[in-house]
Amino acid sequence: MLSGRNQSDEGAPTTGRMQQKRNIQIIEWEDLDKRKFYSFGVFMTMTIRATVYPATLIRTRLQVQRGKSLYSGTFDAFFKILRSEGVQGLYRGFLVNTFTLISGQAYITTYELVRKYVSQYTDDNTVKSLVAGGSASLVAQSITVPIDVVSQQLMMQGQGEHLTRFRLNLNTETGKKKVFGQTRTIMAQIFAADGFRGFYRGYVASLLTYIPNSAVWWPFYHFYAEQLSKMAPSDCPHLILQAMAGPLAAATASTVTNPMDVVRARVQVEGRNSVIETFRQLIKEEGCWGLTKGLSARIISSTPTAIVMVVGYETLKRLSLRPELVDSRHWKYFGDQDGWLTWCNDNQEVEHN
Numbered sequence: 001m002l003s004g005r006n007q008s009d010e011g012a013p014t015t016g017r018m019q020q021k022r023n024i025q026i027i028e029w030e031d032l033d034k035r036k037f038y039s040f041g042v043f044m045t046m047t048i049r050a051t052v053y054p055a056t057l058i059r060t061r062l063q064v065q066r067g068k069s070l071y072s073g074t075f076d077a078f079f080k081i082l083r084s085e086g087v088q089g090l091y092r093g094f095l096v097n098t099f100t101l102i103s104g105q106a107y108i109t110t111y112e113l114v115r116k117y118v119s120q121y122t123d124d125n126t127v128k129s130l131v132a133g134g135s136a137s138l139v140a141q142s143i144t145v146p147i148d149v150v151s152q153q154l155m156m157q158g159q160g161e162h163l164t165r166f167r168l169n170l171n172t173e174t175g176k177k178k179v180f181g182q183t184r185t186i187m188a189q190i191f192a193a194d195g196f197r198g199f200y201r202g203y204v205a206s207l208l209t210y211i212p213n214s215a216v217w218w219p220f221y222h223f224y225a226e227q228l229s230k231m232a233p234s235d236c237p238h239l240i241l242q243a244m245a246g247p248l249a250a251a252t253a254s255t256v257t258n259p260m261d262v263v264r265a266r267v268q269v270e271g272r273n274s275v276i277e278t279f280r281q282l283i284k285e286e287g288c289w290g291l292t293k294g295l296s297a298r299i300i301s302s303t304p305t306a307i308v309m310v311v312g313y314e315t316l317k318r319l320s321l322r323p324e325l326v327d328s329r330h331w332k333y334f335g336d337q338d339g340w341l342t343w344c345n346d347n348q349e350v351e352h353n
Contacts, residue, residue, distance in 0.1 A: 029112045037320035038105055044316060045104045048308055053097065054078070054090035055301035059294035060152055061160045063265040067286060070159060074297045085158045093154030096147060096183055103143035111136040126219060133214035141206045146199040148206070149268050153186045156269055165271050166190065194271065205264035205275050213257045221249035221310070239311060246310035250302040258298060259291035 058077045061070065071077035081089045115132035122128065156164040166189040168182050190198040224245035232241055254261075263278050270278075282290045 029116055031322060031325055032317060032320045033322045034320075037316065040316050040319055041105060041108060042101055044308065044312055045101055046098065048305055049098065049100070050094070051304055052301035053094050055297045056097075057081075057090055057092060057155045059297035059301065060155050060265055060269070061163075062294040062297060063262045064156065064160065064163050064269045065293075066163075070163075074294075074300070077297075081159065089158050092157055093151035096154060097151040099147045100144050103140040103147070106143055107136045107140040110139045126222070129218040130215050133218055134211045137211045137214045138207065141203070141210055145203045145206050145268075149190065149199050149201055150183065150186055152265065152269055153190070154182060157182070164269050165193065198271075201271065202264050202268035205260060205267050205278075208275070209257050209260040209264050212260075213253045216253040216256050217249050220252045221245055224248045242310045243307050246306035247303045250306035251299045254298045254302050255295065258293075258295045261298065262291055262293050265294075 055074075058071075058074055058081070061077060061081075062074065065071065071080060078090075085092075111132045114135045115128050118128045118131050153164055153166050157168050161167055166186055168185055194201065225241055228241045228244055229238070259279075262282065263275055266278050266282065267275060286293075
């Protein structure tokens with residue numbers, strides 16, 4: 001997720017970079033109508049989650065299965081689930097997973113507030129992004145892990161039920177009772193087997209997955225945006241470069257952190273206590289290739305998320321401006337060479353070196 005920046009914070013300007021004669025107005029946290037921001041944010045996040053959820057479910061089943069005992073790959077899993085379980089099978093656990101919207105909003109809030117706090121001590125954008133991203137992941141995962149534990153157990157029902165400790169009697173649950181009864185049944189089984197601690201199984205693995213993922217994403221995003229800006233024609237809209245850089249960074253981060261994501265999924269679904277032992281067994285049974293399980297599905301699911309995160313977040317902030325700012329300013333979009341979004345007043349002057 002991106003926030004605007006003042007270019008004067010980044011040191012001396014370089015040739016070809018858009019410069020300012022007067023202060024560029026950045027949409028900061030305090031400029032937002034928080035009610036609009038969270039309302040639009042929830043709608044945007046919900047739309048994306050509904051779109052990518054089937055890929056998330058497939059990724060989980062691929063990561064947990066032994067070898068290729070059930071599916072040979074992402075597309076094989078997709079068609080097998082669709083044939084045997086229907087579209088509903090691709091959305092097992094989705095209702096529970098929607099509660100991660102809470103963690104999504106917590107991530108956004110933490111990211112913006114920590115970034116603002118770190119700005120008091122350094123102007124280095126990479127440092128601000130790394131610290132804010134890592135802190136946001138820590139807060140979000142503390143909320144997300146219990147939801148993930150339950151939703152992943154629901155994902156594994158159907159064709160994957162033999163891979164998990166907990167089972168549902170799907171034939172006896174119908175209608176509304178089926179939707180909510182399954183969640184209650186899984187939660188009761190988890191609590192009976194492991195107590196409250198069971199809902200935080202894989203917490204350490206999740207932190208080891210998502211904090212580095214957030215930390216890796218930002219530097220690579222800047223790198224790809226810079227390289228694309230060098231290769232693209234001078235009249236190419238920066239928004240297009242940003243839309244390309246985001247998914248490339250997401251694919252890179254997913255590749256780097258996927259081994260730990262496989263371990264995380266197995267710890268949570270199989271009920272293991274040790275991250276190290278799970279990692280060793282995975283290597284012993286399936287070799288290094290086992291660490292790539294679900295990678296393609298993960299990249300597929302992260303691509304639209306990255307595009308929206310890069311392009312949509314600043315638009316979301318613009319739509320969420322406090323009413324008095326909307327009435328008093330006429331905003332225009334400008335993109336700088338580093339791939340950042342800024343909005344400035346019509347009355348302000350900008351020039352190119």
